[in-house]
Amino acid sequence: MFTTRPTLQGTFGMVSSTHWLASQSAMAVLEDGGNAFDAAVAAAFVLHVVEPHLNGPGGDVVMILAPTGREPVVLCGQGPAPAGATIEHYTGLGLEIVPGTGPLAAAIPGAFDAWLTLLRDQGTKSLSEVLAYAIGYAEKGHPVVDRVGMTVEAVRELFETEWTTSAELYLPHGKAPAPGSLLKNPALAATWRRVIREAEAAGSGREAQIDAARRAWREGFVAEALAAHAALPTMDTSGERHSGTMTGDDLAAWSATYEQPVTYDWNGWTVAKAGPWSQGPVFLQQLALLPTETPEYGTAEYVHTLVEGAKLALADREAWYGDAQDVPVGELLADEYNEARRALIAGTASASLRPGRPGGREPRLSEHARKAAQGALPREAAAAGVGEPTVERDGATRGDTCHLDVVDRWGNMIAATPSGGWLQSNPVVPSLGFPLGTRLQMAWLEPGLPNSLTPGRRPRTTLTPSLASRGGTPVMAFGTPGGDQQDQWSLHFFLAVAARPHVRGGLDLQGAIDAPNWHTDSFPGSFYPRGMQPRSLAVESRIGQEVIAELRRRGHEVTVKEPWSLGRLCAVARDPETGVVSAAANPREMQGYATGR
Numbered sequence: 168m169f170t171t172r173p174t175l176q177g178t179f180g181m182v183s184s185t186h187w188l189a190s191q192s193a194m195a196v197l198e199d200g201g202n203a204f205d206a207a208v209a210a211a212f213v214l215h216v217v218e219p220h221l222n223g224p225g226g227d228v229v230m231i232l233a234p235t236g237r238e239p240v241v242l243c244g245q246g247p248a249p250a251g252a253t254i255e256h257y258t259g260l261g262l263e264i265v266p267g268t269g270p271l272a273a274a275i276p277g278a279f280d281a282w283l284t285l286l287r288d289q290g291t292k293s294l295s296e297v298l299a300y301a302i303g304y305a306e307k308g309h310p311v312v313d314r315v316g317m318t319v320e321a322v323r324e325l326f327e328t329e330w331t332t333s334a335e336l337y338l339p340h341g342k343a344p345a346p347g348s349l350l351k352n353p354a355l356a357a358t359w360r361r362v363i364r365e366a367e368a369a370g371s372g373r374e375a376q377i378d379a380a381r382r383a384w385r386e387g388f389v390a391e392a393l394a395a396h397a398a399l400p401t402m403d404t405s406g407e408r409h410s411g412t413m414t415g416d417d418l419a420a421w422s423a424t425y426e427q428p429v430t431y432d433w434n435g436w437t438v439a440k441a442g443p444w445s446q447g448p449v450f451l452q453q454l455a456l457l458p459t460e461t462p463e464y465g466t467a468e469y470v471h472t473l474v475e476g477a478k479l480a481l482a483d484r485e486a487w488y489g490d491a492q493d494v495p496v497g498e499l500l501a502d503e504y505n506e507a508r509r510a511l512i513a514g515t516a517s518a519s520l521r522p523g524r525p526g527g528r529e530p531r532l533s534e535h536a537r538k539a540a541q542g543a544l545p546r547e548a549a550a551a552g553v554g555e556p557t558v559e560r561d562g563a564t565r566g567d568t569c570h571l572d573v574v575d576r577w578g579n580m581i582a583a584t585p586s587g588g589w590l591q592s593n594p595v596v597p598s599l600g601f602p603l604g605t606r607l608q609m610a611w612l613e614p615g616l617p618n619s620l621t622p623g624r625r626p627r628t629t630l631t632p633s634l635a636s637r638g639g640t641p642v643m644a645f646g647t648p649g650g651d652q653q654d655q656w657s658l659h660f661f662l663a664v665a666a667r668p669h670v671r672g673g674l675d676l677q678g679a680i681d682a683p684n685w686h687t688d689s690f691p692g693s694f695y696p697r698g699m700q701p702r703s704l705a706v707e708s709r710i711g712q713e714v715i716a717e718l719r720r721r722g723h724e725v726t727v728k729e730p731w732s733l734g735r736l737c738a739v740a741r742d743p744e745t746g747v748v749s750a751a752a753n754p755r756e757m758q759g760y761a762t763g764r
Contacts, residue, residue: 171754172761174670174677181750181763182206183737184571185221185648188309189213190752192300193573194762196292203579204232204289205297208282210571211585212301212359215278215601216352217309219590220318221569221648224355225393226587226604227277229441229630231428233641234289235578239439239634241426243625244281246274247490248607250622251412257612257620262405264535265608265620267695268592269403270411272605274626276393278585279384281423287377289579294373294380295363305356305600308349312758315350315590319343322591324560329402330594333602337590355600361388381422389599390418396596397603404695411603428634429496431455434665437636443487443494443617446693447631450654450661452480455505456512464666465682465710467717473662474687474704474723475512477655479521481690486522486530489610489617490625498525516722518701520690533611533618536691539699568630568648572739574748580741582632582644584653609693629693633657638743643674645738647753651693655686656734676738676751683709684734700724707733731755739763 175181180197184190192213193206201209207230215224228244257265266272286297319326319337326334336352337343344350362380365387369379383389397411428439431451438454440447456476462468487494498504508523520540522530532540568586573579587604595602609627610620618627631653632646643664647656663679670678685706691699704723706715709730719725737759739750750761 170677170681172677172751174673174675175750175761175763176671176673176747177764178576178746178748179764180573180575181739181748181761182210182571182573183739183750183752183759183761184210184214185569185735185737185753185759186214186217186312187758187760188217188304189571190760190762193571195300196297197575201292202290202577203573203575203581204285205292206573206575207571207581207583208286208290209297209300210573211282211583212298213304214569214571214585216301216304216355217312218569220315221567221589222585223588223590223601223604224279225276225593225601226585226589227274227606227628227630228281228583228585229445229628229632230281230285230581230583231439231441231632231634232285232289232581233579233634239428239636239641241428241441242281242285243424243426243441244277245444245606245625245628245630246277246421247623247625248274248610248620249413249417251414252607252620252622254612254614254620256412260409262612264612264695264697265610266403266405266409267608268605269401269409270397270399270413270593270603271403271409272608273397273411273413273593273603274606275413275417275421276588276604277423278588280381283377283381284423287374294366294377298359298363302356302359305352308351310347311344311350313346314756316343316345318591321560325402332597333590333595335597336595336600352600354597358389358599385422386415386419390415392596392598393418393603396594401594431500435637436665438661439634439636441631443496444490444625445628445631446484446488446654448488448496448499449480449484450631450633450658451500452483452505453477453654453658455500456480456509458509464663467714467721470685470710470714470718471721471723472512473659474685475517477687478517478689479508479511479523482520482522485520485536485691486532487525487617489619489627491619491621492617494617495525495528514721516702518689520699531616533613533616535611535697539691539697542701568650570632570646570648570735570737572644572646572737572750574644574739574741576746576748578741578743580634580641580644580739582634582646584630584632584646586630608695627693629653631657633661635661640743642743643738643740645736647734647736649735651688651690652686656684656736659684660734660736660738673742673747673749674740676740676749680736680738680751680753683707685710686733705733707731735759737761
């Protein structure tokens with residue numbers, strides 16, 4: 168079949184990411200003798216520089232990795248709520264939901280510590296070696312992709328009137344970065360150079376230096392600057408100025424953690440995901456909801472079946488997922504439970520939010536979610552999030568993020584989804600060159616829920632990389648940006664890989680990425696203002712008029728999007744029998760690229 172690019176194949180190593188400069192930087196590390204984890208760290212810090220509208224050092228990351236010969240493991244770079252981030256504090260300010268921007272929305276930044284933990288434990292390179300690429304692009308500049316300037320223009324008024332430190336970086340001489348122009352971030356380059364100097368002063372040992380760099384972030388000059396900036400009154404999406412609650416003690420008390428993934432077996436595959444403090448099990452629940460005989464790939468019946476299954480899985484996410492309470496994951500993935508849930512899928516589109524009752528438990532939805540499901544929210548909130556991620560004038564962002572995957576010649580494999588701390592989330596800390604994130608907007612200001620805002624607990628994140636095994640051996644790492652859409656788009660990719668014929672003896676990764684995509688927003692969104700659009704279904708026009716007409720006949724409120732507009736998948740794979748590695752990347756937006764040999 169026709170694809171936009173070939174599925175790359177080789178034997179040395181493969182990288183796929185949402186920006187070509189990150190992919191090539193990772194490949195340079197592999198060529199220099201580094202392993203997949205060294206390469207991933209280098210790529211991640213480059214993404215902070217070249218995709219500042221999608222992620223930053225003050226954000227978060229979820230990774231799933233499989234060191235050669237070992238089981239997959241999750242590395243959590245999702246920081247929790249600060250000690251002062253109580254529901255009472257926020258409601259005392261007159262808030263009903265957490266703002267979508269500003270320091271009140273900032274969780275403890277998790278990305279930096281997680282990447283350095285990965286480098287220390289799984290990598291082989293020094294900190295200065297992996298940071299060299301990001302420092303170079305920050306110091307000497309990188310050609311700006313179109314959406315950086317578009318994002319800056321969207322928030323120009325906010326930057327010029329309120330977030331003036333951001334205007335200094337992103338609106339020099341009053342102009343947003345033009346596509347292809349060089350954008351520099353000297354403050355960020357200086358931050359990383361100082362981190363390296365302080366790390367190298369700790370001694371000659373690689374691990375000791377990395378831990379010294381972690382201390383500089385958590386307890387040293389970076390922590391001091393972040394805590395001071397969080398305390399400044401800042402205009403946010405509520406329309407008022409608020410100070411954050413994060414302190415130096417919060418930053419010093421947290422570090423990244425390894426965790427066991429949640430897994431599900433399907434048709435000879437085992438898919439591993441992060442736990443229910445993320446939306447990862449949504450992917451697995453959708454697999455569990457599939458009928459024994461899946462409808463013919465690409466038909467209206469196929470799309471309808473997947474959309475209705477996604478609604479049920481995401482309703483369970485709303486009622487059961489979160490870090491504030493125990494989540495009955497085993498029961499949510501049990502055959503008996505999903506057989507009963509599958510029976511709810513009718514021939515027409517459902518408009519209801521229908522969480523299940525695992526183990527006979529009664530689901531509890533937040534008041535805001537109930538209002539969203541009943542159509543009782545303002546029109547602009549109900550429509551929020553439909554289609555591709557958007558940025559509003561007040562900085563509210565729905566679903567922007569990035570992704571990277573790496574596999575090396577030894578069989579090490581990683582999928583990682585860095586996000587948050589984007590340029591429109593908070594004002595730039597001028598001494599550091601980056602802002603704080605906004606992940607707390609995903610927690611509810613209502614007590615007693617699995618995802619209630621709770622000091623020391625993680626807000627439920629949308630970040631959800633995937634790793635798939637066959638016969639007990641990891642064979643494929645993949646993922647996508649897209650907020651609430653991530654586990655819909657990723658599932659469509661995975662099923663396309665499973666359903667399509669192989670190419671040149673390997674998985675047809677590029678064909679599965681290129682296939683027409685779709686998603687629904689028929690559930691309360693994770694991003695401010697957290698609306699819901701019942702029966703909504705966004706589809707790429709390439710899905711075909713006949714399929715679109717049938718989906719509309721079934722009651723789906725179909726929005727036809729541009730032919731190449733939904734999904735930003737990345738993927739790498741390795742055949743354990745031959746050692747052949749492969750990779751593919753998303754052609755949409757002409758930004759993601761795979762590389763390897």
